[in-house]
Amino acid sequence: MTNKKYGGYLIDLDGTIYLGNKRIPAGENFIHRLQEAKIPYLLVTNNTTKTPRVVQRRLSQQFNIDTPLETIYTASLATVDYMNDLGLEKTVYIIGEDGLKEAIYEAGYKKDRENPAYVVVALDTDLTYEMLVLATLAIHKGAKFIGTNPDLNLPNERGLTPGAGALIKMLEAATRVEATIIGKPEAIIANKAVEKLGLPKSGLLMVGDNYLTDIHTGINNGIDSLLVTTGFTRAEEVPNLPVPPTYVVASLDEWEV
Template sequence: MKYQTYLIDLDGTMYRGKDKIPEAKTFVENLQAKGVDYYFLTNNTTKTPQQVADNLVNNHQIPATADQVVTPSLATAAYVKNMFDDDISNHSAYVIGEYGLKSAVYNTGIKFEETNPDVVIVGLDYDVTYHKFEIATLAIKRGAFFIGTNADTNLPNERGLVPGAGSVISLVETSTQQRAKYIGKPERDIMDFAADFKHFDPKTAVMVGDNYNTDIKCGIASGVDTLLVYTGVSTHEDIAKVAIKPTHEVESLDEWDV
């Protein structure tokens, strides 16, 4: 099947941290040359869409624009905007995360609040502290709605598999005895947001990624075909154990005919 839209993961699929995956550049250039729509559907909340695109272009020579980047930060901001019936400026949030997440959330007009926020949002924070966890835990215990950006326990980079947002969120889940409402992959929320935001038909799209538990499960949950590439997290041994297989599997993206 020739797909009309490609939804492409980043870490482990387009690159591994600072390390290039050479065939990723060719893969995207082929999509571009054939006029096929593609978007980068990432679980990275630390960077803005422009920063994500700049990294792809400047460090990996992969064609990308900010408009082609969909993040859980954008999807979370949209979710928060739809939570309330009145003006969002009447409501407040406390966010653990980097600039990419904080800018998306607070640009909605929601106010910053530590003590009694309406919502607590937790994502990957490279400078997370006990104090931040304490604020989040107490606020959720007081009744704040708890959102987690994505459940990635690990991220593949040039050093190996390092802690991801899910590791940070799980600490707050443990301290509050509450499960977060997750937005990013593998949840359907981010795919539904992407389809609405970028106006594509999920039935003619394919999700491309290296992680069965996030990328592929997101496609499965959304009724979107999937292409697993073995350049990141998931292994052949992992996939042998799962009941629902990816639609397609390749060792490398240079095996795939777009």
């Protein structure tokens, strides 16, 4: 297809470059073409379960993509950047997995189950009721309630499984407090990602498979968007989308970098 040329790309991972543990060859080719053309890109993912180094290793070993560590920007890193900007006491209670915990603890935050300054909630596949109790009580006491990302579902090889957003909604119901959401499509992660690329929004393209997160990141933040129908949002849904993406493709092989 013929399209505008962009100076930089913000790119989703799961559903766009791969699907769970399944390869998307066109996604792999897309990254290779950007690298060959020396076009800057940032892989922006709402997944907080893995550290950037683990993401980097997985891309290399499973998906034939070698990419520098600094090209990977997770919602965990954006969460730490936001907490640092707020500057509250460095105590936190986390519902989340190693990728999130490592990022927050490495930034100097200490675990506090009783009176934390922050409660941070992400996907946690070992979630227990007691963890929800501790988070609820801390938020009732005034802890800043942060949700890493709003994804209600995760697309993978099993289908659409519950995401971090589903857990956040549960705690919002229990506390009657609305979480501050960091990840796509929010301005917090979008602005931090743009800042990291160091390019104007007018020269960037947001690429992803999820209309509600990836494409709304573009729509809500003044960035052109490319929807690829290999993951969450299906091709048959496109005609009824309330605000259309700038572009839609069935495969990233259709896109000219």
